[in-house]
Amino acid sequence: MEGFYxxxxxxxxxxxxxxxxxxxxxxxxxxxxxxxxxxxxxxxRPAVGIxxxxxxxxRSLEL
Numbered sequence: 001m002e003g004f005y006x007x008x009x010x011x012x013x014x015x016x017x018x019x020x021x022x023x024x025x026x027x028x029x030x031x032x033x034x035x036x037x038x039x040x041x042x043x044x045r046p047a048v049g050i051x052x053x054x055x056x057x058x059r060s061l062e063l
Contacts, residue, residue: 009052012044018051019044026053 006026010019010033015028023029029038030050036042 003057005056007054008050010041010047012041012046012052013046013048017044019047033042053059 003024005021005024007020008026008030010021011017012019019031021040032038032048033041034045036045041047050059
């Protein structure tokens, strides 16, 4: 949904740790994580997947 921000939590299959992020384009951001294009998670791939999300109308509510 355009204009909304998403908080998401990924779990790494490699180290069983969680990563929390936020974005306005969840599908593209998840693609970037899975392709190893995100510095914060590229060394922790593969991710098992999303273990949680929440949606907010503005970024300020995410933080």
